[in-house]
Amino acid sequence: MSEALLEIRDLNMHFPIKGGVFQKTKKHVKAVNGVNLSVNKGETLGIVGESGCGKSTLARTIVGLQKPTSGDILFEGESILHYSHKEMHQLRRNIQMVYQDPYTSLNPRMKAGDIIGAPLKAYRMTNNLERRVKELMDLVGLKADDYHKLPHQFSGGQRQRIGIARAIALNPKLLILDEPVSALDVSVQAQVINLLEDLQKELNLTYVFIAHDLSVIKHTADKVGVMYLGKVMEISDSESFYNNARHPYTNALLSAIPLPDPEKERMRERIVLSGELPSPANPPTGCVFHTRCPFAQENCKTNTPLLEAKDANDGHLVSCFYPLNTEKKQLIPE
DSSP states (O other), rough: OOOOOEEEEEEEEEEEEEETTTTEEEEEEEEEEEEEEEEETOOEEEOOOOOSSSSHHHHHHHHTTSSSSSSEEEEETTEEETHHHHHHHHHHHEEEEEEEEESSSSSSTTHHHHHHHHHHHTTTTTTHHHHHHHHHHHHHTTTTTGGGGGGGSSSSHHHHHHHHHHHTTTTEEEEEEEEETTTOOOOHHHHHHHHHHHHHHHHHOOOEEEEEEHHHHHTTOOOEEETTTEEEEEEEHHHHHHOOOOOOHHHHEEEEEEEEOHHHHHHHHHOOOOOOOOOOSSSOOTTTTTOTTTTTTGGTTTTTOEEEETTTTTOEEEEEESOTTTOOOBBBBO
């Protein structure tokens, strides 16, 4: 059996909303609300969902940029939430992040070689620094001549390659990829995704790949989790996820993936959810999706479904009282 590299247990990240003369806390934005996930070594976990569902907040919490309200994060079986500053400094050698925007994630006043070499300097790994940086540049498809160029002299795809080179400089075990291709052209997206797959095999990396594009996740992830309003609604291996989605929300997301065949695209029925995404500062009671779910019943408004397998010995977990029939996509009473 594969060994879990990262485990997230009942994680909550609530941001206080303050107001009034004395700035008292009136309510909380529940950006991440009771999330449970695990990632095995060498695996890619894809996390998808609408904007505002808590994906990026979860990523920042994993790397320690935000301290969660409650819950636990385990790396290689050891809880990291109570690490000292020194222990976190050492941990970050093994957990690195690639950010969404290649234009704002790089210092415009630093040369490419200095940006990539910054982590090596931070950990005093400066022996043959320039040679090591050029090796990293070659690894991600950049030229040695690019060493002294500034970020504005690169295209968007090249800038993201700089960010990837910086992230792998310390030979980490886990990479958090926060929508790494969403700001790039489609043709460049494919190149960067292929690069990430090659690096994963060559360096034995583990990925948490966050995206809002299900077609991107389909080609990269071994396991896929769907988030909605801070909660995980469904999680399974990639094949079961795309062929046998059980949650109504997941089914709606999959129906939005464009098909390459124009005739099939015109013939198929798109599932359009009614209503808007509720505010995470005031989430619905019971199942958080019931306000937009076409199959919601009365108990969905008051009771919260557990994220669990609906079939025995099934690793396909779904948080729904009335999961869908995987063949007919119809309601199955529990």
